[in-house]
Amino acid sequence: TKLQGIELRRITMPLVAPFRTSFGTQRERDILLLRVVTDDAEGWGECVAMTEPLYSAEYVDAAADVVRRFLLPALVRRQESGGGLTANAVGHALAPVKGHRMAKAALEMAVLDAELRALGRSFATELGAVVDRVPSGVSVGIHDSVPELLDAVGGYLDEGYVRIKLKIEPGWDVEPVRAVRERFGDDVLLQVDANTAYTLADARHLAQLDPFDLLLIEQPLEEEDVLGHAQLARALRTPVCLDESIVSAQTAAAAITLGACSVINIKPGRVGGYLEARRIHDLAVAHGVAVWCGGMLETGLGRAANAALAALPGFTLPGDVSGSGRFYRTDVTEPFVLDDGHLAVPTGPGLGVAPLPEVLDELTTRTEWLPL
Numbered sequence: 001t002k003l004q005g006i007e008l009r010r011i012t013m014p015l016v017a018p019f020r021t022s023f024g025t026q027r028e029r030d031i032l033l034l035r036v037v038t039d040d041a042e043g044w045g046e047c048v049a050m051t052e053p054l055y056s057a058e059y060v061d062a063a064a065d066v067v068r069r070f071l072l073p074a075l076v077r078r079q080e081s082g083g084g085l086t087a088n089a090v091g092h093a094l095a096p097v098k099g100h101r102m103a104k105a106a107l108e109m110a111v112l113d114a115e116l117r118a119l120g121r122s123f124a125t126e127l128g129a130v131v132d133r134v135p136s137g138v139s140v141g142i143h144d145s146v147p148e149l150l151d152a153v154g155g156y157l158d159e160g161y162v163r164i165k166l167k168i169e170p171g172w173d174v175e176p177v178r179a180v181r182e183r184f185g186d187d188v189l190l191q192v193d194a195n196t197a198y199t200l201a202d203a204r205h206l207a208q209l210d211p212f213d214l215l216l217i218e219q220p221l222e223e224e225d226v227l228g229h230a231q232l233a234r235a236l237r238t239p240v241c242l243d244e245s246i247v248s249a250q251t252a253a254a255a256i257t258l259g260a261c262s263v264i265n266i267k268p269g270r271v272g273g274y275l276e277a278r279r280i281h282d283l284a285v286a287h288g289v290a291v292w293c294g295g296m297l298e299t300g301l302g303r304a305a306n307a308a309l310a311a312l313p314g315f316t317l318p319g320d321v322s323g324s325g326r327f328y329r330t331d332v333t334e335p336f337v338l339d340d341g342h343l344a345v346p347t348g349p350g351l352g353v354a355p356l357p358e359v360l361d362e363l364t365t366r367t368e369w370l371p372l
């Protein structure tokens, strides 16, 4: 299919409540959306990069810049050399550009959406979904006090979330976990996410989490410390899960081989797209490593694609694929709503969802049309 042009659209979405992690507190999301227009259809991509480079090196202004100055010209060159622009081709065309995986993922997602809409095929079918609904876990931020945390957790359990993930950091880890176990019991599926806040020197401290039967501890050490995670994994009973460290199938293979993780949080934006995400899924399944779908506070666009990915057979742990209402009062698409602790996997062509025009226009802070 021939690409006619791409719209870069920035939207600002207020969060229903501040979301605090070990690297900061978010009160709103400044999101870059890409709308790809081809001869046959249009497709939407969502870039998960945040305003500041605090989760990883990417940030939304840089993503918009790299799309404009490097990724789009690469697609133009590919198109002019006669290469058809399928989503599979996008990854190859963009490979010479180093890094910027979240920007690349958004572009591939938009091309894939357009391609699949033209084919009348859903993301779920394309990726290999085996179920039509996926269990919803929820990520709970750091709170000012344990009582406030317990209220939040109680509310999410009442809503039907099947798994609780607590953000932790030094000074907010063992006590909140103990309090949740004491209040809600041992049967609640419970895990923690440190977002790289600890060092290997904290190993003995983190071993204090072992008695609480956590599903996993997510990314305790810094992104590049794969060997440190392997050493830490030998010191803990709680399974180590990696998030920030896993940026590709190649790094996933290395982390698994080195024993740095026994579970992987797959985020399509972090790894460069849904096709690479599926490669990591396939690799993990081959090694007997469980995977689950992580979240980056996506709108209903990214949420739709994540639900499709989470429906693949290796996604055996509940993901951070929450309802739209976990973060947003008004989603840019029809809201995703929990039904008995699960989200329905969209079945329509492509993403199966699209922005609601009036909502999109209300949330838009900037729009820019780049012709090819």
Ligand SMILES: CSCC[C@@H](NC(=O)CCC(=O)O)C(=O)O
Residues within 6 Å of the ligand: 019, 021, 026, 055, 138, 139, 193, 195, 243, 294, 295, 296, 297, 298, 320, 321, 322
């Ligand atoms: C602002 S925190 C974004 C990254 C974080 N994501 C979540 O905690 C889940 C957020 C969501 O449900 O979208 C993670 O490290 O896993």
Ligand SMILES: [Mg+2]
Residues within 6 Å of the ligand: 193, 195, 218, 219, 243, 244, 265, 294
């Ligand atoms: Mg994480």
